[in-house]
Amino acid sequence: MATIQEVTRVLENLAPLRYQESYDNAGLQTGNAQDQVTGVLLALDCTEEVIEEALAKGCNLIVAHHPVIFKGLKQLTGRNYVERTIIKAIQNNVAIYASHTNLDNVLYGVNTKIADKLNLQHQRILVNKPQTLMQLVTFVPVENTEQVLQALHQAGAGNIGEYSNCSFQVEGTGRFSPSDKANPTIGKSGKHEQVQENRVELIFPAYLQHNIMAALKKAHPYEEVAHCLYALENTNQEVGIGMIGDLSENMTETDFLQYLKEKMQLQVIKYTPLSSNSIKKVAVCGGAGSFLIKDAMRQGADALVTGDIKYHEFFDAEGQLLIADIGHYESEVYTKEIFYELISKNFANFAVYLSEVNTNPIRYTF
Incomplete structure (x- = not known):
């Protein structure tokens, strides 16, 4: 069985939480991320009726587009639909996850x-959104360049639109002198050394910086990894x-x-x-x-x-x-299909349902 965290990780691979607007509250709103998923109900909004539908269908995870908790809650007394929905979810061990403006701001959202x-x-x-990209420049011995590049690509660096494994490199001479306390991969302590190295450059989404740097340090042969990180003003063609x-x-x-x-x-x-x-x-x-x-x-x-x-x-x-x-509801109701396609493709050991509840608070007279 998959955990709630494993399901939400797949959703966040498409729509990282870092891409939500500052006023938003996307992410896991109730529930334990380590719980096993028994079933998933997909909705535009999470209401009391949607919680009841989830229980009737044996689902302990609701994935909604709109967060039910949007502002800070100071009380949980059941005085409005938000508080009643949260109380019902907690009482019945139903997790609620929202993918909101982060899903608005990605290419396939x-x-x-x-x-x-x-x-x-x-x-x-x-x-398109600016200031969501970074550039990494590092220096790698020629014979180790490919292994470092592969590690960086696997961590998410070097994707530009429909092109993957993108990088630039130029060969030059690296010079250094290890101290007596150093443990150099190449050369000896106290001796000046010259090595043929590649200057390697890659672009990556800024939110992946921690993963990219961890991959670089793990794959690079040097004890001290020379590198530069640059925040880019470029607009991101996949975010906006x-x-x-x-x-x-x-x-x-x-x-x-x-x-x-x-x-x-x-x-x-x-x-x-x-x-x-x-x-x-x-x-x-x-x-x-x-x-x-x-x-x-x-x-x-x-x-x-x-x-x-x-x-x-x-x-x-x-x-x-x-x-x-x-209409707001009418323009976003098909968001449920995005969740369905993504979760069904990645998980086969629990049921996934599209909510049948019409949560639109607006009615029309003709």
Whole structure:
């Protein structure tokens, strides 16, 4: 049987917790990470009804997109749905795990799921995040370079988009003099030494720094490993918010809205006044995406599909962009499918269920 920690580790390989926004509270919210998993229930939100569904299906782990604990709790008295949900989970030994803005901010997360539902082509992140990458420079004897590189690659260094095992190296001469207390791999104490070495450079996600340095020191033959670490300003093409892509063919605005309604299985769409513009390039953002209106326009989008647009924010389209507010729940409900595909692929010794509870707090009258 797998432990809760083993399941959440797989989720965090896709969406590291370091990529969540500062205001967020993703991660394990209740439960013991070392408990064995009896079953997993996947939901958008975790409510009392979802806890009851998990118990009925024999699941002791709920994986949700939205954290049920978002702000600090000073009491657990059952006075609101958050406290009641937590109490019910603890009383019944049900673990709750949330993958929220960290899943919003990765390439194959929430927004790619929407883009895939709309069959968008040439997909890319709408706004990439800077300052999430680092560069390692180290110096390795020529004959040991390959073993060090392999260790660094296995630890996660050297991946750039669809390319793996990426590095740069140039050969030169390393010079050093070991002290009397040194235990040199090459040369002798007190004697000046020259060695043919490779200068090796690799890029890696900043959150992997500890793993990368541990792998370097373990694989490197030297007693003292010369290295440099640089924080990069480069944007990370695999980390950021929103997605943008192209429809297979141009559509009128009316046809696109009908297409959107069918693909996302919507009851209602709020949208800006129609014009004579055709729709080809579409930006998407799960949840509340009004902060991306200007970015979508700068990227040449004809439409922005998102949720939670306020009255005055619709004016920001200025006739240049079709804004389609499909609702917060409706834009993110398919997040459950991401969890399902990932967990089912990696674990076969427990059941995984998509929650059947409609947690949408909004209803519509027609």
